[in-house]
Amino acid sequence: MLRLTSIDLNKSKIDTLAIAVCEDVDIHDDPKIKAVIRRALKLKEFNGEKDEIVTLYDVPDIKAQRVILWGLGKLKKTDREVLRSMAGKTVKHCIKKRLTSLYFAVPDPSLIKMEMSAVLEAMQEGAYLGNHLFHKFKGEEKKRALRQIHFRVTKQVNQKMRQLSLRVVAICEGTTQARDWVNTPSNEKTPEKLTRSIVNLAKKQCLKVQVLNEAQLKKQKLGALLAVAAGSQGKPSLVLLEHKVPGAKMTLALVGKGVTFDSGGLNIKTGTSISDMKSDMSGAAAVAATLITAAKLKTKTNIIGAIPIVENMPSGHAARPGDIVRSYAGKTVEIGNTDAEGRLILIDAISYVIKRYRPQLLIDLATLTGACVVALGDKIAGVFSNDDDLAAGIIASGEKTHERCWRMPLPEDYKELLKSDFADMNNISSTRAGGAITAALFLSEFAADTRWAHIDIAGPAYLKSESAYCGPGGTGFGVRLLSATIRDYSNI
Ligand code: BES
Ligand code: MN
Ligand code: ZN
Numbered sequence: 001m002l003r004l005t006s007i008d009l010n011k012s013k014i015d016t017l018a019i020a021v022c023e024d025v026d027i028h029d030d031p032k033i034k035a036v037i038r039r040a041l042k043l044k045e046f047n048g049e050k051d052e053i054v055t056l057y058d059v060p061d062i063k064a065q066r067v068i069l070w071g072l073g074k075l076k077k078t079d080r081e082v083l084r085s086m087a088g089k090t091v092k093h094c095i096k097k098r099l100t101s102l103y104f105a106v107p108d109p110s111l112i113k114m115e116m117s118a119v120l121e122a123m124q125e126g127a128y129l130g131n132h133l134f135h136k137f138k139g140e141e142k143k144r145a146l147r148q149i150h151f152r153v154t155k156q157v158n159q160k161m162r163q164l165s166l167r168v169v170a171i172c173e174g175t176t177q178a179r180d181w182v183n184t185p186s187n188e189k190t191p192e193k194l195t196r197s198i199v200n201l202a203k204k205q206c207l208k209v210q211v212l213n214e215a216q217l218k219k220q221k222l223g224a225l226l227a228v229a230a231g232s233q234g235k236p237s238l239v240l241l242e243h244k245v246p247g248a249k250m251t252l253a254l255v256g257k258g259v260t261f262d263s264g265g266l267n268i269k270t271g272t273s274i275s276d277m278k279s280d281m282s283g284a285a286a287v288a289a290t291l292i293t294a295a296k297l298k299t300k301t302n303i304i305g306a307i308p309i310v311e312n313m314p315s316g317h318a319a320r321p322g323d324i325v326r327s328y329a330g331k332t333v334e335i336g337n338t339d340a341e342g343r344l345i346l347i348d349a350i351s352y353v354i355k356r357y358r359p360q361l362l363i364d365l366a367t368l369t370g371a372c373v374v375a376l377g378d379k380i381a382g383v384f385s386n387d388d389d390l391a392a393g394i395i396a397s398g399e400k401t402h403e404r405c406w407r408m409p410l411p412e413d414y415k416e417l418l419k420s421d422f423a424d425m426n427n428i429s430s431t432r433a434g435g436a437i438t439a440a441l442f443l444s445e446f447a448a449d450t451r452w453a454h455i456d457i458a459g460p461a462y463l464k465s466e467s468a469y470c471g472p473g474g475t476g477f478g479v480r481l482l483s484a485t486i487r488d489y490s491n492i
Contacts, residue, residue, distance in 0.1 A: 001128065001131065001146075001147070001148060001149060001169075002124050002127065002128055002149050002150075002151070002165060002168070002169055003148060003149070003150045003151070004120075004150075004151050004153055004157075004158045004161060004162065004165055005103070005150045005151065005152055005153075005158070006152065006153060006154060006155045006158050007103075007150075007152060009030075009032045009033075009061065009062045009063065009064070009152075010032065010061050010062060010063055011063065012063060013063045014063065014064045014065070014101075014103050014150075015064065015065045015066070015099060015100070015101060015102075016064060016065065016066050016067075016068060016094060016099055016101065016102045016103065017062065017064040017066075017067045017068070017103045017104075017105060018067075018068045018069075018070060018090045018094075018102060018103065018104050018105065019033055019036065019037060019067065019068070019069050019070065019104075019105045020070050020072050020083065020086050020104075020105075020107055021037055021040070021041075021046075021048040021069050021070065021071055021072060022048055022071075022072050022073065022074065022075045022078060022112075023047055023048035023049050023071060023072075023073055023074060024048075024074050024075055025075040025111065026111065027072075027075065027078075027107040027108060027111045027112040028105060028107055028108055028111070029108040029111060030105070032061050032062055033105050035061065036056065036059050036062060036067055036069070037069065039056065039059070040054050040056060040067075040069045046069060046071070047071070048069075048071040048072065048073070049071045049073055050071055050072065050073035051070075051071055051073075051089070052070075052071035053068060053069065053070050053071065053093070054068075054069050055067070055068050055069075056069070064103070068090060068093070068094075070086050070089070070090055072086060075112070075113070078112060079114075080114070080118055080121075080122040080400070080402065081122070081402045083107075083119060083122040083123050083126065084122040084123065084125050084126035084402065084468070084469060085126060085468035085469065086123075086126065086468075087104065087122070087123040087124070087125075087126030087127040087130065087469070088126035088127065088129060088130030088468040088469025088470075089126075089130065089468050089469075090102070090104070090127070090130075091126075091127050091130035091131045091146060091149065091469075092130050092468075092469075094146060095131070095133075095143055095144065095145065095146060096143075098144070099146065100144070100146060100147050100148075101146055101147055101148040101149070101150070102127075102146055102148070102149050102150070103150040103151075103152055104123060104127065104149070104150065104151050104152065105152050106119060106120060106123065106151050106152060106153050106157075107119060116153075116157060116160075116161065117161065117164055120151060120153070120157075120161055120164060120165070120168075121164060121168055123151065124151065124165060124168045124169075124172075125168055125171075125172060125469070125480070126468065126469045127149045127469075128149070128168065128169065128172040128176075129172055129175060129176065129469040129470060129476075130468065130469040130470075131145045131146050131149065132145070132176040132179060132470075132471065133145050133471060134179065134180060134183040134471060134473065134474075136180075136184075137185075167297060170293050170296040170297050171293055171297075171479065171480055171483045173293070173296075174289035174290060174292055174293035174296075174476075174479045174483070175289065175476035175479040175480060176476060177201070177285075177289045177292070177476075178282070178285040178286050178288075178289040178474065178476040178478070178479050179285075179470070179471075179473070179474040179475065179476040180474075181194065181197070181198075181281070181284075181285040181288075181289075181474070182278070182279050182281070182282050182285050182461065182462060182473065182474025182475075182476075183473045183474045184278070185278055186260050186261035186277075186278040186311070189260050189278075189281070190233075190234040190260060190311065191229070191232070191234040191235060191236055191237060191258075191260050191309045191310055191311050192234060192235055192237075194258065194260055194281065194284070194309055195211060195237045195239055195309050198239055198241075198284075198288045198307065199211060199239065201288070201292055202239075202241050202288065202291065202292060202295075205292050205295035205296055206295060207241045207242060207243055207291055207292065207295050207305075208241070208242035208243075208244060209239070209240070209241055209242075210239075210240040210242075211237050211238070211239050211240070212237060212238040212240070213235065213237055214226075214229075214235045214236055214237075217236060217237075217238060220328065220352070221326065221328055222238065222327075222328045222348040222352065223325045223326040223327055223328065223348070224325050224326075224327040224328070224333055224344040224345065224347055224348045225238065225308050225310065225328075225344065225345045225348040225349070226325075227319040227323065227325045227335060227344060228259075228265070228310045228312055228319065228338075228341040228344050228345050229310040229311065230317050230318055230319050231265055231266070231312070231313040231314050231315040231317055231318025231319065231338075232310065232311035232312070232313040232315070233313075234260065234310070234311040234313075236308070236309060236310040237308075237309045238306065238307070238308050238309070238348075238349060238352065239258075239288070239305070239306075239307040239308075239309060240304065240305070240306055240307075241288065241291045241304070241305035241306075241307070242302075242303075242304055242305075243291055243294045243295050243299065243301075243302065243303040243304075243305075244302055245299070245300055245301065245302050248300060248301055248302040250301065250302065250359075250360040250361070251301075251302040251303070251304060251357060251358070251359040251360055251361075252301055252302065252303050252304070252359060252360070252361045252362075252363070252486065253303075253304040253305075253306060253353045253354075253357060253359035253361070253362040253363070254287045254290060254291070254303060254304070254305050254306070254362075254363055254364070254365070254482065255283075255287065255305075255306045255307070255308075255346060255349045255350055255353060255362065255363070255364040255365070256281075256283035256284035256285070256286055256287030256288065256305070256306075256307050256364070256365050256366070257280065257281065257282075257283035257284060257308070257342045257345065257346055257364070257365070257366035257367060257368065258281040258283070258284030258285075258307050258308055258309035258310070258345070259277075259280035259281055259310055259311065259312050259341060259342060259345070259367075260278070260280070260281050260309065260310070260311045261277055261278055261280065261311050261312065261313070262274075262277040262280040262312045262339070262341065262342075263277065263312055263313050263314060264312065264314075264338065264339035265312050265313065265314050265318055265319065265338030265339060265341060266314045266318050266319070266320055266321060266338050267321060267337045267338045267339040268314055268339075269339060273370070276462055276464070279367060279461055279462035279473075279474060280312075280342070280367050281309070282365075282367050282457060282461030282462060282474065282477065282478070283364070283365035283366040283367060283457060283461075283478070284307045284308075284309060285474070285476070286365050286457070286461075286476065286477065286478030286479050286482065287305045287306075287307055287365055287478070287482075288305060288307055289476070289479045290303075290305070290478070290479050290482040290483060290486075291303060291305040293479065293483055294483070294486065297483075299486060299487075301486055303486065304353060304357050304359060306349045306350075306352065306353045307349070308345040308346065308348065308349040310341075310345055312338070312339075312341045314338075318338065319335050319338055320335070320338070321335060321336065321337060321338055322334065322335065322336075323335045324422060324423045325344075327344075327347055327348055327351065327446070328347075328348040328351045328352055328355075329347065329348075329351040329446055331424040331425060331445070331446075332423040332424045332425075333347075333420075333423055333424065333425050333426070333427050334420040334422055334423040334425070334426045334427065335427055336420070336426045336427055336428035337427065337428040340427045340428045340439070342366050342367070342368045342439075343368065343427055343439055343442045343443055344427055346364055346366060346368075346443055346446075347442070347443060347445075347446040349364075350362065350364065350443065350446045350447055350452075351446050354446075354447070354448070354450050359450065360450075360451065361390060361450075361451050361452075361453075362447060362450050362451070362452045362453075363390075363394070363452070363453045363454075363455065363482070363485075364443065364452075364453075364454050364455070365455045365457055365478050365482075366454070366455070366456060366457065366458075367456075367457055367458040367461050367462070368436070368439050368440075368454075368456045368457075368458055369435050369436045369439045369456055369458055370435070370458060371432075371434070371435025371436040371437075371439070372408075372435075372436035372456040372458050372459060373458050373459040374435075375408070375436055376406055376459060377459060378459035378460060378463060379404060379459060379460050379463075380404045380405065380406050380459065380460065381398070381403070381404065381405045381406070381455050381456060381457045381459065381460050381477065382405075382406060382408045382436050382440075382455070382456040383395060383405045383406065383407050383408060383453055383454070383455055383456075384407075384408050384409075384410055384436075384437070384440035384443075384444070384453065384454045384455075384456070385407070385410075385452065385453035385454070386410065386444060386447065386451065386452055387451040387452070387453065389489075390451055390452075390453050390489070391407050391453055393485055393488065393489030394453055394455065394481070394485055394489075395407060396488070396489075397481050397482075397484035397485040397488060397489070398481055400484055401480040401481050401484050403460065403477055403478065403480055403481040404460075405455065405481070408436060408437060408440065408456075409437065410437070410440060410441055410444055411437070411441075414429075414434060414437060414438060414441055415441050415445075417429040417430050417431060417434075417438050418438060418441065418442055425442065425445065427442065436456055439456070440454050440456070455478070455481075457477050457478060460475060460477040461474065461475060461477045461478070462474055462475065463475055
C-alpha cells in the first residue's frame, strides 16, 4: 500500500498531491513544487502555519487533479512527530473526501535538517497508520481506506530507501494488527478465541508456537494465573512464541498481559471504570505483534514471547478476596483484591519464562494500573527497571517512535507495603498511594536477578478519541517501541 516513486509531475497524471509547507523556510527543492507553494502562500488563507490547509485545483506544470498544501508551522519545531502527524492527518482528510490514492512530495533532507531515512520513516508511518480503519462491525457508513499512498523521491533515494520502506510496512502491519485485537469486543475474543487468533498468525510467520492449556497449567502449577481465570467460562492459556536465530548471542523475552476482559472479578469494577476493559490485553497484543513483526523482518536476536491469556470474571468459581494461592515460583500470594489480577498472571508467566529459557533480558508490557495513568496521563507509559541501560534504551526508542516512556522508581523500602499476615506476599498494597510503583515492585520479586523492565501502558494503549494517525480505541502502543528497542539496543 506504500510506494516509493520518482514520477515526473508534468508527465504522469495523478489525482492528489500533498505538500508539507513550513511557514518560515522552504523545505522543498523541486522547482515545480516550489512554484505551487509560492502560489498558495499568496492566498490570504494560507501561511504554512501548523495544520492550516488549502487545496488548489488545475495547477500549471503539475498533472494533479488537486494539490493539498499542509502547514507544518516553524522549521525549528518540525520533528519526526510533526511529519508523522501531518502524513496521518492528510491521509484521514483524503479518506473523508472519499479519495482512493495519494502522492506525498517528500521534503528535502538538507532543507528540513533531518536525515532522509528519518523523514521517510516518519511520513510513511503516519500515512500507513492513519490509513488504518477498524470497521469490521460497521455496515452502511463504512469508510474506505486509501488503496495506494506514494512518496515522491529521486531515483537514487528510491533505490536506497527500499529496505527501510519494507521495514516500516512490517512494523506498521504489526501495529494495526495489535489495534485490531484490542478493538475486538470481548465476546469476540474470549481467551480461547484470542489464543487461536494469535497462534494462527504466528504460525503463518513460521514462529515456533506452543500453547499451555488449562490442564498443562495445572500440571505445571501456575497457581496465580489459574486463580485469575477461575471465575470465567473461558479457559486460560499461556502462549509461547519463539523467534529462533541460529548462533544468536542473546535471548530477549517479552511478556504481555492478556486479560481479554477485566471485570475486576468479585471486587467488581463500578461505573465507567469497567467500560473499556476489553483493552486489558493490549500488552499481549503488542507482544504477539512484535514477535510476528520480528519474524517478518528476520531479526537477528532470539526472542521469546510469553502471553498469559485469561478473562477476569466474578462467579461461584471465582477466586475470593483473601484466598491464598501458590505461584509457579513457589511463593504464596494472598489475593487482597481480585482486581489486581494482571500482576498475578504476569508473575507466573515471568517465572516460567525465566526458568525455561534463561533470557538475558526480559521486558513485560501491561495495562497494569490506573495509578500510572494518574501519574503520567494517558499518553505516556511508565518504565520500571532494575537495569539503567535497559531503561535508557527503551526511553530512547520511545523518543524516536513517539511512544513516550518515563522512568519510574522501584524503592526497596516500599516492598513493606506488600506484606501479608498470612502469605509470603499480598497482591495489593496496604495503601492506595504509589499504586503503579507497588504493582511494579510486586513483579520485581519474580524477575529476581534477570535484567528486567516493566512498561505500564494502562494510559497509552487505548485512547477514547482519535488522534493524528490513530482511530478511537486501541493504539497498538508498544509494537513500534519494542521493534526499535530490539533493533537498537539488543546488544546492551
Ligand atoms: N486493568 C486494570 C488497570 C487499568 C486501569 C487499565 C485503567 C487501563 C485503564 C488493572 O487490572 C486494575 O484493575 N488495577 C487496579 C489495581 C488495584 C486493585 C490495586 C487499579 O488500577 O485500580
Ligand atoms: Mn483489574
Ligand atoms: Zn486488569
